[in-house]
Amino acid sequence: MTDELLRVAGVVKRFGGVRAVDGASFGVRDRSITALIGPNGAGKTTLFNVVTGFARADGGTVVYDDREVSGRPAHAIARCGMVRTFQITKALAAMPVLDNMTLAAPRQPGEHLVGVIARPRAARRRERAVRARARELLARYGLERKADDYAGTLSGGQRKLLELARALMAEPRMVLLDEPMAGVNPALAAKLLEHVHALRDQEGTTFLLIEHDMEVVMGHSDRVVCMAQGRVIAAGEPEAVRSDPRVIDAYLGGGAER
C-alpha cells in the first residue's frame, strides 16, 4: 500500500529472555488517526520506543515516509517529522512553559555554537518567529496565561496539553501519543481529542495513539491495531476489531478456553 506513512514489519524486541515485542507488523495510513490497543504488557510502549528510536529492535524493520528508520537515533527520527509524547509526561519542569515550546522548534541556527557566534541575527529572527508560533499554539490550547510560569507548576492535564503543543512546535507530519488521556479530567480529554481531529483535518497530521478507553478508541479512530503478547492480533476498522474473537479473548484474559 502506497498511502501508508508508517510501516512496521516483523519487529522483535527482547529483554533478556522476554520477547516484549515478538514479530509485530502493521501499517499506519497517511492522515489517519490510528489507535494501538491491547492489554497491559502487550508491548505497545516498547513498540513505540522501537519505532521512535528510543530502543533498538532485535529484528524487523520500521519504514517511515518510504525511508527505513530502524536503527537510527531518536533525534534523527524526530527530525524526519515523526514526534512522540510519553506516557508519563516529560514537561521540562524547571523551564518556563514558553521555553518548553520554543525548544522544540526546528531550524534554529542559534542552537549551534557556530550559529550563536556567526549568525546572531538569523538566530534572533528565527527566535521571533518561533515565539510568535509558540504563543499562538499556547493560546489555542488554553495555556497562554501560563506561558511565563515554570512547567513544573502545571497540573497533570495541562502537562499533557503542553506535551502535545510542544510536539506540534517540532512541525511533525506524524505524532505518536502514548496514553494521552490517562489521568486527564473528562472535559480536558474531550478538548484534547478535538484538537487531534482538528489537526488531522486541517493540517493533515497523522496520529498513532496508545489508548485504553474503548469509547475513545471506537468513537475517534479511523483504524485500530490490537496487540497481545508482543504480536499484532487484529487490525482494521474499529467495529471489525471490536467484534474479532481474538481481541475479545485477549481482553478477557487469553487462553481461557470455554
Place this chain on the structure above:
Amino acid sequence: MTPVLAVSFDALTSAGFWIGVGVLAGTYAIFTLGLQLNVGFTGIINFGQAGFMAIGAYAMGILVVRAGWSLWAALPAATAIATAAGVLLGLPSLRLRADYFAIVTIAFAEIVRYVAQNARGLTGGNQGLLGFDDEWLDLSDRILGWLPASVQDQFLLPLLIVVWIAVALLTGLLMLLQRSPWGRVLRAIREDEDAARALGKNVLAYKLQSIALAAALGAIAGYFLALNLSFLSPESFEPQFTFIGFTILILGGLASYVGVALGSVIIWTLLEATRFVDLPLAAEKVAALRFVIVGVALIVLVAFRPQGIVGKREEMVLRD
C-alpha cells in the same frame, strides 16, 4: 603566657594578602565556570576538572620549556589540546549514566596526575616544571609600569588584573551562550534527556560541546595557576581542587554564572584567612581544620539555602 587562640589581623589588612586571595579566587572562578556549565546547566557531573586544568597547564609548560615555543603561541595550542581531551574523554563515556560518568571523570583526572608525576622527561615529575613564564614576567613588568608608583611593590598585581579581566570576559561569554537557543537545549538536557531527544536534539553532541568547553575553561584556569606559582607540580592538581570547585559552585548557586565569582572570593578568603588562625596544634592539623571549616559551612549552606547565594530556588525544587 601566649593566648590559646590568637588571630593576627595584620595579615588581613595587608594588600599583598588580598592580592594573593584575589588571584586564587579568579583562577578558581574560571575553573568553576566550567563546572557550572557541566553541572549547573547540562546536568553532567564532571569530577575531572583538575585533570583538564593539568592538561592545559602542562601542555603550555611543555610546549614552552621542552619545545621552545613562545608562551603566546603555546596558550591557544594548549587550550586546543585540553578541548580535544574533553572530546576524547566524553566520546566513549558520556553515553554512561550520570553517576558512572562522574566516576570515569575522577579516574581520568587521577590518570593525568599520575602521568604528570611519572613522565619525568616531559613534566619534571615531582621536581616540577620551571621556566615557562619569562614572557609573562616581561609583560607583567610592563603592566606594573603603567600603574601608580604606590603599588610598584605588588608584583602579583598585574596577574590579578589579567585574571579578573578573563573572569569577566568568560562569564559574559557564557551568559550570552546560556541565553541563546543553544543554552536552552543544554537546560532541556539537564531537565530530561529523553524529552530533548524526542524533540530532535542530538543530546550526545551537546554534552560533548559542554565538556569540551569546560575542559578549555579548566585549561585557562591552569595557565593562571602556573603563572601564579611559576612552576608546575602534580600536587597542584589533586582531586581536592575539583571539590573546592564544587564547594564554590554550591556556595555561589547552581545554574548561576555570577554566583561562581562570588563563591570563589568567599571560599578563598576563608581558606587563606584561616591560615593565620593561631592554634596550639601541629601545622598539618591546622591545615586539615581549614577544610573542616569549609565542610561545615557547606553543610549549613545546603541545609538552609540549597540554591546558594544567587541560585534560583524554583530550579532546585521543581525537579520531577
